[in-house]
Amino acid sequence: MSTPMVEVRGVHKSFGALEVLRGVDLTVGAGHVTAVLGPSGSGKSTLLRCVNHLERADRGYVAVDGELIGYRRGRGVLHELRERQILRQRAAIGFVFQNFHLFPHLTALENVVEAPRFALRRPAAEVEAEARALLDRVGLADKADVHPRRLSGGQQQRVAIARALALRPKVLLFDEPTSALDPELVGEVLDVIRDLAAAGTTMVVVTHEIGFAREVADTVVFMDGGRVVESGPPAQVLDAPRHERTRAFLDKVL
Amino acid sequence: MSAPTTAEAAPPAGGGSDPVDLAGLPVRPAPHPLRWAAGAVVAVLAAMFLNMLVTNPAWKWDVVAEYMFAESILNALWLTVRLTVYGTVIGFAIGGVLALMRLSRSPLLAGVAWVYVWAFRSIPLIVQLLFWYNLAILYDRLSFGIPFGPAFVTFPTMELISPMTAAVLGLALHQAAYAAEIVRSGVLSVDQGQREAAAALGLPRGRQVRRIILPQAMRTIMPTAGNEVIGLFKGTSVVYVMALGELFYRVQVIYNRTGDVVPLLMVATLWYIVLTTLLSVAQFHVERHYAKGSVRVLPPTPLQRLRSAGEALARRTARGGPAPRGGTP
Ligand SMILES: Nc1ncnc2c1ncn2[C@@H]1O[C@H](COP(=O)(O)OP(=O)(O)OP(=O)(O)O)[C@@H](O)[C@H]1O
Ligand SMILES: [Mg+2]
Numbered sequence: 374m375s376t377p378m379v380e381v382r383g384v385h386k387s388f389g390a391l392e393v394l395r396g397v398d399l400t401v402g403a404g405h406v407t408a409v410l411g412p413s414g415s416g417k418s419t420l421l422r423c424v425n426h427l428e429r430a431d432r433g434y435v436a437v438d439g440e441l442i443g444y445r446r447g448r449g450v451l452h453e454l455r456e457r458q459i460l461r462q463r464a465a466i467g468f469v470f471q472n473f474h475l476f477p478h479l480t481a482l483e484n485v486v487e488a489p490r491f492a493l494r495r496p497a498a499e500v501e502a503e504a505r506a507l508l509d510r511v512g513l514a515d516k517a518d519v520h521p522r523r524l525s526g527g528q529q530q531r532v533a534i535a536r537a538l539a540l541r542p543k544v545l546l547f548d549e550p551t552s553a554l555d556p557e558l559v560g561e562v563l564d565v566i567r568d569l570a571a572a573g574t575t576m577v578v579v580t581h582e583i584g585f586a587r588e589v590a591d592t593v594v595f596m597d598g599g600r601v602v603e604s605g606p607p608a609q610v611l612d613a614p615r616h617e618r619t620r621a622f623l624d625k626v627l
Numbered sequence: 628m629s630a631p632t633t634a635e636a637a638p639p640a641g642g643g644s645d646p647v648d649l650a651g652l653p654v655r656p657a658p659h660p661l662r663w664a665a666g667a668v669v670a671v672l673a674a675m676f677l678n679m680l681v682t683n684p685a686w687k688w689d690v691v692a693e694y695m696f697a698e699s700i701l702n703a704l705w706l707t708v709r710l711t712v713y714g715t716v717i718g719f720a721i722g723g724v725l726a727l728m729r730l731s732r733s734p735l736l737a738g739v740a741w742v743y744v745w746a747f748r749s750i751p752l753i754v755q756l757l758f759w760y761n762l763a764i765l766y767d768r769l770s771f772g773i774p775f776g777p778a779f780v781t782f783p784t785m786e787l788i789s790p791m792t793a794a795v796l797g798l799a800l801h802q803a804a805y806a807a808e809i810v811r812s813g814v815l816s817v818d819q820g821q822r823e824a825a826a827a828l829g830l831p832r833g834r835q836v837r838r839i840i841l842p843q844a845m846r847t848i849m850p851t852a853g854n855e856v857i858g859l860f861k862g863t864s865v866v867y868v869m870a871l872g873e874l875f876y877r878v879q880v881i882y883n884r885t886g887d888v889v890p891l892l893m894v895a896t897l898w899y900i901v902l903t904t905l906l907s908v909a910q911f912h913v914e915r916h917y918a919k920g921s922v923r924v925l926p927p928t929p930l931q932r933l934r935s936a937g938e939a940l941a942r943r944t945a946r947g948g949p950a951p952r953g954g955t956p
Contacts, residue, residue: 425827427823427826427827456832457831457832460826460829460830460831460832461829462829463826463827463828463829464828464829466827468824468827468828470820470823470824470827472820474818474820474821474823474824475824476821476824476825476839476843477843478842478843478917478919487828487830487838488828488829488830491830491831491834491838492828492829492830492831492834493829520919536828537828540828540829
């Protein structure tokens with residue numbers, strides 16, 4: 374097998390005395406979609422944040438497309454990278470937040486243009502044309518000059534997805550992208566993610582939408598208590614879970 | 628208008644009256660008798676106050692008029708304005724840097740910034756000004772060169788630190804301590820998620836601060852900063868201790884000569900009011916600018932409000948009836 378797009382090995386993370394991740398392993402192949410399920414507090418967000426180094430793992434490592442994130446391998450040690458290098462690595466990893474975190478003082482288009490322009494230093498005209506195409510792709514071509522507060526939650530999240538895509542990331546991470554949305558707006562965001570999956574985008578999606586995971590994910594990962602309890606194809610994990618805890622969780626959410 | 632006679636009746640309960648007609652009815656705004664009463668009281672008080680100012684000859688309005696635009700007063704005013712501008716610009720520049728130092732992860736930078744703020748907030752401005760003014764007593768020559776090593780250039784302190792330099796230095800350094808805290812509170816008021824989103828996008832540090840954090844922090848910074856600038860503008864009057872000819876010093880010189888104390892204080896007061904008003908207007912518009920995107924609809928400017936109120940009144944008197952629903956666009 375070729376190198377996986379995302380590789381997480383033995384990641385531990387504590388906040389003070391609270392051990393949130395207790396040795397997580399995760400492998401995501403290129404072009405694959407991984408759905409991460411698990412009860413609240415099981416460490417799903419923390420895991421995603423470790424992948425793009427928003428949180429620093431205490432132990433273990435993360436590699437994206439074979440490149441170690443946040444560190445450089447030395448002889449017998451890992452050298453921590455400088456902030457500038459970490460920022461450069463992050464540009465290859467798209468992150469979509471539960472609460473969108475769009476920049477409220479910038480228009481939709483400015484939100485999308487910002488990172489390719491100033492993190493990747495690509496030429497303005499090219500970036501803007503691409504940003505407009507991306508907004509069109511998420512169905513918001515007519516909202517380019519609107520500020521986020523004037524958009525619905527679903528529209529804001531779609532702009533956030535376009536913003537993440539604008540960096541042409543190798544992998545997209547979604548942290549509960551529909552949890553902050555009214556039920557009738559969930560569909561429009563899931564549609565966008567579904568299209569991305571069909572286009573072969575590598576994605577890790579933390580979600581509570583079991584139906585969506587079943588339909589779109591190649592792999593479903595169930596986490597509990599800071600560990601991966603089980604993972605496998607949706608048909609296996611969702612329909613014939615091996616572990617008692619997975620079964621209990623699915624019984625509750627379905 | 629074709630309001631049917633049933634319009635005064637209760638809302639359509641069964642199927643008697645037509646709901647479309649009810650929806651088309653004009654709306655009569657709720658009456659506000661207390662507002663009118665309060666308005667009348669304020670008008671009477673204002674009239675009494677004006678009467679008091681105008682009828683008492685001791686105010687010597689002719690003297691006020693004579694000095695209001697006198698060249699020496701205008702020059703002094705210009706100096707006051709310059710001191711304010713320098714103090715604000717340099718003060719907020721240093722203050723901004725101090726705020727970022729204070730928020731940085733480096734304990735050394737944060738510590739230095741904290742000590743600066745502590746020191747300059749502890750020393751009264753007037754003491755600090757006199758200190759800079761008298762620096763020549765402590766060090767009669769200032770040199771620039773290698774620390775503890777040879778000097779490249781040396782100046783007599785008296786020449787380098789003129790009263791004007793001392794005043795600007797004192798005002799700016801003093802202002803910087805307060806500006807640092809204002810900017811810091813502004814930065815802290817920006818949602819943590821904004822910085823995280825900027826970091827997740829891989830934006831360079833400087834760009835994160837300038838493009839994402841500071842513009843949003845301005846919402847919190849502006850009202851307090853406006854206060855500070857206006858405070859500094861009037862606070863420049865303390866530099867009279869250095870015999871610098873700003874507005875307050877100048878009127879003192881004049882009234883010590885002519886004896887017209889009250890009229891000249893009135894000249895200074897009027898100028899302070901005029902410029903403070905201009906500053907307040909500027910502040911309003913800057914705040915409005917930074918509110919962009921933070922509120923769904925910008926509040927109207929006072930001018931727009933006045934105009935729409937005028938239009939509403941005109942319409943009401945013209946029709947002799949209640950204003951139409953929806954108000955002005
Ligand atoms: N910065 C932090 N400091 C301290 N504790 C934290 C921090 N971030 C997360 N935690 C704690 O770590 C645990 C796991 O949090 P995490 O956000 O990863 O859970 P989650 O699986 O994403 O849950 P949810 O489904 O509710 O989003 C929680 O108990 C949380 O309180
Ligand atoms: Mg979470």
